[in-house]
Amino acid sequence: MASVTFEHVNKRFGDFVALNDLNISIADKEFLVLVGPSGCGKTTALRCLAGLEEVTSGSVKIGDQVVNDVPPKDRDIAMVFQSYALYPHMTVYDNMAFGLKLRKLPKDKIKQRVENAAQVLGIEALLKRRPRELSGGQRQRVAVGRAIVREPKVFLFDEPLSNLDAKLRVQTRAEISKLHLNLQTTFIYVTHDQTEAMTMASRIAVMNKGILQQLDTPQTLYDKPANMFVAGFIGSPAMNFFPASLRKDGSELFVDANEFAVKVPEDRAAIYMPYAGKQVIFGIRPEDIHNPLFVPPGIHAAPVDAKVDVTELMGNEIFLYLVSGKNSFVARVDPRTRFTIGSKVQVAFNMDNFHIFDPSANADNPVAVR
Amino acid sequence: MTRKRSRLLLYLPLVAVAIFYLIPVYVMLVTGLKGFEEVNLKTMWDLPNGIQFDNFIEAYNKLAPHLWNSINMVLPAAVISSILGSLNGYVLAKWKFKGADIIFPLILFGMFIPYQSILIPLVEFMKTINLYGGLPGLVLTHVIYGIPITTLTFRNYYATIPKELVEAAKIDGAGMMGVYWNILLPISIPSFVVVLIWQFTQAWNDFLFAVVLTSPSNWPITVALNNMAGSQIVAWNVQMAGSFLTALPTLLVYIFLGRYFLRGMMAGALKG
């Protein structure tokens, strides 16, 4: 059990910058998820921690020890690979025992640890089989088992669920969370799937282009994304963005997106007042756009006119793809909604949950105004 | 049923070519199994009246010491060059050092060179280190000139093994040799069979190195057979039996381990 720290870590492959001044400190027993699109550097960060890549500069610490020059075998970590990387010529038992044999543990101790782990994972019956005789889900368990028996300071997971089918993925997600609870060890988990990140993590590090975008709890990332990238990455369907300007009208403040203008509630107007007259990005999540007939009570609803382009019935909800002038956006509305395609409708924006991003400093990734 | 008939037509050329391929075997066996009194160039295509092993016995008596020379030379040559190839292949596929990508093609080139271009220095060198004339020098030669093809085969095989497997083993606590010994070597046993068979065949069938490096008492069987065939005293039916004896070991390997033999052959074509 140990904390993990990345301090000013840079990693370059030739000209390509994979990690750009990465700083993360992960507390002992934390479940940290590194998330981001492919090529964002999340896997590189994990591999630097595992010792499979050398950092270009900066330092990686496990506990208080800088491990930059420590080979993987001496870092006391265990890793579950995306492809599982089970040794094809060994039985499940030998796969799990291999690391312990190399560490010269006594035979009976190895046996005990392997059997314990097998029991926890429900794979006792598979111990004599070889990897090729196992299903995808079983292989995944063996890979986890191989990590558990090592009783490492830190568990590393590199997209361990991406080769499972959708149903199994949901089930295994819950099992890994439970495992973290039982083992009380630091987990570091890489995924590109924001749902996995949201459901499992105690904290999430969102990365893009080698740069850490935001590191916080899932709830905070969802409620208060630090910038447009995080806002767009977390949540599904993604947040809607509109280029807009903030217009002051007496003591009132409006978000003016040309096709529509919505009023900023008084309690939040003060925050945005300094931006009055400026170009901003207005963001609102699909779940904060309602059918006027089913607006939840007690919110500041602002009406917006739009045309229905496509509707997708999901069962418990409906996704409306709406067009307002040049802007298209998505609303996630009550399943009782009966809008027909092509019709002009009015929807209600929940103005208690919207986001303003300021593009003046960084046009590629505007920063949230809070 | 024209489709069926046209399919039957496909067999005509195949059978014709198959006969062409089997003619030499037919002649070898039919001639070898005839008795001495039956041997006549006029009747070479006729089946023997009865099976007699006189020719084989005589051929064996003449070739036996050279057969053993071949065996004693081929086994160490094949084993050593396979082991070296496996180690090289492992490093060149999974532990690329700086310059490995330049060294690999330089090693590979060695398998294509005409040996005439190194023959004079080879002989001089073997004389200098006192290995000229004997089998150890021939073994050394086969080992070294076998390195390119064995390295290529193993390197290509190890390159197909996912790097995650190596990484998992490293995290599990294995070092450079540990990964080889515990993971890659056991996985590559089939490749070992391929390379061993290939090297066995190559060294067994070699003539050039053998004839230039060994003295008559140390001749392997190919040189002895060629010598026998060139002499006027040995009857041609004995020559046929001798040819069959010379071909037999590699033919047996081919018949029983043909799958591996084929893979070794394909490896030599790089990407094919």
Next chain:
Amino acid sequence: MRSKKENWQAFLLVLPSILAVAVFVYGFIAWSGRVSLSKWKGLTPDYTWTGLSNYVELFHDPRFAIDVRNTLIFTVIFVFGSLVLGLLLSLLLDTGLRGEGIFRSIFLFPMAISYIVTGVVWRWLMNPATGTRISGLNLLFDKLGLDFLINQWHTTPYWGIAAIALPAVWQMSGYCMAIYLAGLRAIPDELREAARVDGASEFQILTGIVLPLLRPVTLSVMIILGHMSLKVFDLIVAVAGKQLPLDVPALYMWQATFDGLFYGRGAAIGILLLLSVAVLIIPYLFYSLRSEPEL
């Protein structure tokens, strides 16, 4: 990350092989090159510098001219014979007919045999005698009433070397077949099915899709066979011994060096052989390794 120590261990592991190849391939080539520029003639080494005179002599040497001509004839017949036969057999076998395995085994077994064995057997099959002493294939042709096929084989004036290509094709066409078959099996069925749906006849599929896709295979096989034919030696020795009409560079090198003790000339022939092989092989190596996916 790999520890520095392990990087060194890895390098040390391949070092003996690298050194062996460096000495036995590149060192010896350089040494041969030096011999080819020397006056060395006779049993004792003599490295007296003589410039390119050994090469110049070779270019004026009628025997070397015969060698070059023979090599060209042999190469053309051997390479195209093996390619065409191999391609034909692979196309026939790729139709998925019964007994494919048996045929494949029959076509491939000569690969397992020594050129010496092949040569010794074919020397009797290609017995050039006619009339009352007729034998070998000529006798067979006579019996089958195929008299027009009766010929003098490798003793035919000028074209004798072409007869040597026959056992060479016998030995290597199976190899071509195997490589072509692997190439054919690598063509996805969807491609042919798509062409069939598009209305192509089986012949059009063959000429429009299959053969163009086999082009890289053909190139590889041509280069491999081509460089083999430049090196041909064992087979000729076993079929015909050392005769001037069937002379090739490898044979001349042998006789010049070990029978005639003209070491300088022998080395020069060896170097010329190496250069001609290098012209074929180096681009091939470059092409093969460059198009390899990054590992």
